[in-house]
Amino acid sequence: MDTVKSVKRGYGKVDEAEDLALKRKTAKRFIYMGLSVAVLVAIIIGSVVAVAVHSRSNNSPKPRPNSTPELTPAASLKTVCSVTRYPSSCISSISKFPASNTTDPEVLFKLSLKVVADELNSISDLPKKLAEGTNDERIKSALGVCGDLFDDAIDRVNATVSAMEVGDGKNILNSTKIDDLKTWLSAALTSHDTCLDALDELVQIKTDYANSTITQNLKSAMVNSGEYTSNSLAIVAKILSTLSDFGIPIHRRRLLNSADSFPHWVSPRARKLLQAKNLTPNVVVAADGSGDVKTVNEAVARVPEKGNTVFVIYVKAGTYVENVLLDKSKWNVLMYGDGKDKTIISGSRNWAKGTPTFQTATFATQGQGFMMRDIGIINTAGPEKHQAVAFRSGADLSVYYQCAFDGFQDTLYPHSNRQFYRNCDVTGTVDFIFGAATVVFQDCTIRPREPLKGQYITITAEGKKDQNQNSGTTIQRCTISPNGNVTAEVYLGRPWKEFSTTVIMQSVIGSFVNPAGWHRWDDKKEPPSTILYGEYKNSGPGSDVSNRVKWAGYKPVMSDAEAARFTVANFLRGGDWLPAMGVPFQQAL
Numbered sequence: 001m002d003t004v005k006s007v008k009r010g011y012g013k014v015d016e017a018e019d020l021a022l023k024r025k026t027a028k029r030f031i032y033m034g035l036s037v038a039v040l041v042a043i044i045i046g047s048v049v050a051v052a053v054h055s056r057s058n059n060s061p062k063p064r065p066n067s068t069p070e071l072t073p074a075a076s077l078k079t080v081c082s083v084t085r086y087p088s089s090c091i092s093s094i095s096k097f098p099a100s101n102t103t104d105p106e107v108l109f110k111l112s113l114k115v116v117a118d119e120l121n122s123i124s125d126l127p128k129k130l131a132e133g134t135n136d137e138r139i140k141s142a143l144g145v146c147g148d149l150f151d152d153a154i155d156r157v158n159a160t161v162s163a164m165e166v167g168d169g170k171n172i173l174n175s176t177k178i179d180d181l182k183t184w185l186s187a188a189l190t191s192h193d194t195c196l197d198a199l200d201e202l203v204q205i206k207t208d209y210a211n212s213t214i215t216q217n218l219k220s221a222m223v224n225s226g227e228y229t230s231n232s233l234a235i236v237a238k239i240l241s242t243l244s245d246f247g248i249p250i251h252r253r254r255l256l257n258s259a260d261s262f263p264h265w266v267s268p269r270a271r272k273l274l275q276a277k278n279l280t281p282n283v284v285v286a287a288d289g290s291g292d293v294k295t296v297n298e299a300v301a302r303v304p305e306k307g308n309t310v311f312v313i314y315v316k317a318g319t320y321v322e323n324v325l326l327d328k329s330k331w332n333v334l335m336y337g338d339g340k341d342k343t344i345i346s347g348s349r350n351w352a353k354g355t356p357t358f359q360t361a362t363f364a365t366q367g368q369g370f371m372m373r374d375i376g377i378i379n380t381a382g383p384e385k386h387q388a389v390a391f392r393s394g395a396d397l398s399v400y401y402q403c404a405f406d407g408f409q410d411t412l413y414p415h416s417n418r419q420f421y422r423n424c425d426v427t428g429t430v431d432f433i434f435g436a437a438t439v440v441f442q443d444c445t446i447r448p449r450e451p452l453k454g455q456y457i458t459i460t461a462e463g464k465k466d467q468n469q470n471s472g473t474t475i476q477r478c479t480i481s482p483n484g485n486v487t488a489e490v491y492l493g494r495p496w497k498e499f500s501t502t503v504i505m506q507s508v509i510g511s512f513v514n515p516a517g518w519h520r521w522d523d524k525k526e527p528p529s530t531i532l533y534g535e536y537k538n539s540g541p542g543s544d545v546s547n548r549v550k551w552a553g554y555k556p557v558m559s560d561a562e563a564a565r566f567t568v569a570n571f572l573r574g575g576d577w578l579p580a581m582g583v584p585f586q587q588a589l
Contacts, residue, residue: 073103077094080108080109083235083239086227089224097111105235117158123150123221130143130217139214141354149198160184181236182468184417185233185236186416186466186468187394190463193226193465194415197358230468233469234468238468280312287320288316297324299315300324305330307332310371311333313336323349326365326366328394329367330366332370333365333367334372337373340375345375351387351388352381361379362389363392369395371581372401372403381408385408388407388408390405392415393413393415396418402422402424405425406425406427407427407428408428408432408449409428412435414435418437419440420581420585421439423444426444426445427447429452431496433459436462436464436465436471440568441475442478442585443477447481449484450487450488455488456488456489460493462497462502474571476505477506478507478508480513491516491518492518494518495520498530502532503535509542510540510541510542512542513542516548517556527551533551534554534556535548535556535557536557563589564588567586568585568586569588
């Protein structure tokens with residue numbers, strides 16, 4: 001019988017040699033980055049930004065002060081690329097363009113995006129071509145996941161490119177798009193890594209799959225796209241954000257005082273819809289035939305592509321046994337039911353039956369602005385089938401209110417982008433809240449349940465793989481209590497990848513949680529020091545941190561300032577989009 005130690009071997013454990021090399025490389029790079037950014041601030045802001053601003057205007061450039069050092073295009077590119085994890089590939093890929101003969105970091109960033117887009121497009125058809133060379137359904141399924149994820153990554157990069165075209169001669173640094181750029185490039189990188197996860201899952205079936213020519217060919221082809229995406233993300237996170245902090249005005253988000261107002265991700269109408277008792281839906285789903293359609297999928301098929309107005313789907317009470325997908329073209333959908341224990345969408349796809357984890361979801365959504373209220377999502381596969389997702393979301397600016405997500409291993413998969421869960425229930429066993437979204441759970445009930453014999457329970461498994469991704473998991477003002485009789489050891493989580501980030505704050509933690517609090521991903525060694533795990537002002541008998549783990553990347557007692565980084569206001573930029581959603585929330589601590 002598999003235990004929790006083995007059921008997820010394919011999900012990117014940190015290799016010891018790689019970890020040591022990463023630490024050494026990171027230490028050196030931090031020193032170099034510190035010097036480079038200091039030079040950037042002193043020189044680029046003093047000269048590059050001035051030149052860029054003047055060159056965009058009709059006025060003649062003003063002479064630079066004699067005290068400001070000159071910065072050549074080559075030095076500018078080297079400085080910009082010095083903040084990336086892959087500076088050599090950054091310089092070589094961007095310098096091939098004639099337009100790289102500039103000292104403007106924004107132009108260099110745009111060129112880095114072109115590099116990413118070109119590379120992703122060049123390999124986008126490769127999974128399909130490789131699938132034609134095998135009859136193995138497991139490999140075909142994994143390659144199918146990669147094909148879908150490449151498509152999604154291309155979409156995120158294209159959105160980033162479009163956001164740079166702000167029009168009217170405005171500089172992107174004067175817009176409100178910096179956080180969008182970070183989010184979309186983080187999501188593109190997550191899609192890239194999830195493809196690798198799907199390929200690595202094949203190790204769990206037959207070792208030779210992981211070393212097959214097909215999977216190795218795809219992994220090799222993905223090296224450049226992964227590095228280039230990481231480079232673009234680093235440039236926007238380290239360079240554009242730095243410039244914006246030094247004299248380039250950017251929209252500053254104000255904290256709201258009201259605890260029941262919400263950031264505005266969508267329109268004011270959406271806010272009213274989420275709280276309204278009587279709605280006029282566009283489509284009514286009823287299994288008994290009393291609605292417009294009998295299945296949720298029929299209703300989804302009626303959603304227009306990339307709609308700018310909210311499309312409302314009402315799902316009447318009942319159990320709907322189907323697997324639902326709202327793809328990336330389904331924007332601004334509100335789906336609501338008669339209650340999380342009355343309107344149930346149920347499925348049973350699972351890894352043990354040959355489905356990659358990514359595709360096991362009973363319900364999956366990818367289109368931006370998705371909202372769900374008063375619905376329960378279940379995966380009934382059971383603990384013996386291992387990975388079996390109930391709900392997966394890659395929907396940016398999405399909200400889940402008064403919903404329930406029920407399963408065992410891998411119940412809830414906040415895959416990528418910005419997500420908010422309020423007054424929801426999440427039930428499961430192993431890593432049952434996992435993914436790499438920028439996500440906040442507020443006033444939710446987290447319910448560990450009894451796993452297979454020999455397994456221990458881990459509530460979270462956050463999957464941040466790059467230091468510049470703006471992803472992480474916040475659990476705030478939630479209640480962590482058992483679902484039934486739980487005799488297995490229970491942990492708050494384990495770090496899935498090198499930069500895993502998880503914070504639990506102001507929550508009630510039951511006595512059944514192991515005093516150590518957290519568990520290693522690999523039992524043989526501690527997680528890398530690059531993770532960020534923390535607790536802040538929790539209560540309940542399980543909140544005592546005196547016997548917690550002693551990891552370098554774990555903070556048992558976070559300061560107010562440290563915890564504030566992970567609030568709705570700062571982590572989700574809640575002041576910008578949640579108020580319009582109409583779901584009650586708390587902005588700050």
